[in-house]
Amino acid sequence: MEVRDKKILIADDEPDIVEIISYNLKKEGYQVFTAKDGIEALGKAKIVQPDLMILDIMMPGKNGIEVCRILRSQPAFENTLIIFLTALNDERSQITGLESGGDDYVSKPVSPKVLVSRVNAILRRINKGDEPVIRLGNMTIDSGRFLVLIDDKEIVLAKKEFELLFLLASRPGRVFVRNEILSQVWGNEVIVGDRTIDVHIRKIRQKLDSECITTVKGVGYKFEN
Numbered sequence: 001m002e003v004r005d006k007k008i009l010i011a012d013d014e015p016d017i018v019e020i021i022s023y024n025l026k027k028e029g030y031q032v033f034t035a036k037d038g039i040e041a042l043g044k045a046k047i048v049q050p051d052l053m054i055l056d057i058m059m060p061g062k063n064g065i066e067v068c069r070i071l072r073s074q075p076a077f078e079n080t081l082i083i084f085l086t087a088l089n090d091e092r093s094q095i096t097g098l099e100s101g102g103d104d105y106v107s108k109p110v111s112p113k114v115l116v117s118r119v120n121a122i123l124r125r126i127n128k129g130d131e132p133v134i135r136l137g138n139m140t141i142d143s144g145r146f147l148v149l150i151d152d153k154e155i156v157l158a159k160k161e162f163e164l165l166f167l168l169a170s171r172p173g174r175v176f177v178r179n180e181i182l183s184q185v186w187g188n189e190v191i192v193g194d195r196t197i198d199v200h201i202r203k204i205r206q207k208l209d210s211e212c213i214t215t216v217k218g219v220g221y222k223f224e225n
Contacts, residue, residue: 006123007031009048011041011067012056012085017110021054024112025119038062042070045077052081052123054115055102057093065093065100072101081122085110095219098177105175121173134169136225139212141166150208160185161204164197165223168213172225175216197221 008030012018015036022032033048035041039061045053053071055064062070064084071077084097084105094105104122106115132143140149143166148155157165163185168176181197201213201221214224 005029005031006051007033007048008052008054008119009033009035009041009044009050010054011035011038011059011064012054013037013059014056017056017085017108020112021110021115024116028116028120030119038064038067041067045071045080049076050080052083052119054083054085054119056085057097058087065097068097068100068102083115083118083122091218094175095177098175098219099179103171103174118173122171134166136169136172136223139169139208141169148208150210155207157204157207161200161207164200165204165208165213168221168223172223175220175222177220181220 008025010018010021010025010032011034012021013036018034018036022034025032033044033050035044038055038059041053041055041059042062053067055067057064059067068082068084071080071082081104082102084094084102085108086093086097086105087108097105104118106118134141134143138151140147141162142148146159146162148157148162148165164181167181167184178197186196201215205211205213212224214222216222
């Protein structure tokens, strides 16, 4: 299925926001469905089986985070992408949303161009499948060979440094919260502290001689392409 043929479900209790987002996504060729609250979103999700959902966090009935948690508990929605709409600078909601299983967030007031760009980017990456090689600018990250190249020059990273870089680079611009990084790189059974992540990030930056990994204060880290 082509990226532009994918189905997107928007759930927000503000009709004006739903209308402008729907209009811009339809212009891109997406199939768009809407819901006015969390309960309707859950019902429509079961019928539509969307590839991506845009959930407002503050919705009546069930809020976006509750909807996300319910969906993530069901195998049918394990691979459904979820983008949250959050109040500007609402850091707590952003963290909670990502930890509940969200893939990205966009702050309100919503910029249609920014949101469409995020949707396009995240669906393009997923559409490539489990490609073991990531190419971003002059950087190549090959998970099959545990190899990092910058301008064809090999950069030697330790195993956890490589896994951490690969995780962040797999979703450029997407913020990974600390608990998520610990779980995916070190595993739930390994007890390490936040300081461990900070040390590894510092070493990666030094070895790459780049600030491509950005600290999102109080939240986590993201890879800037």
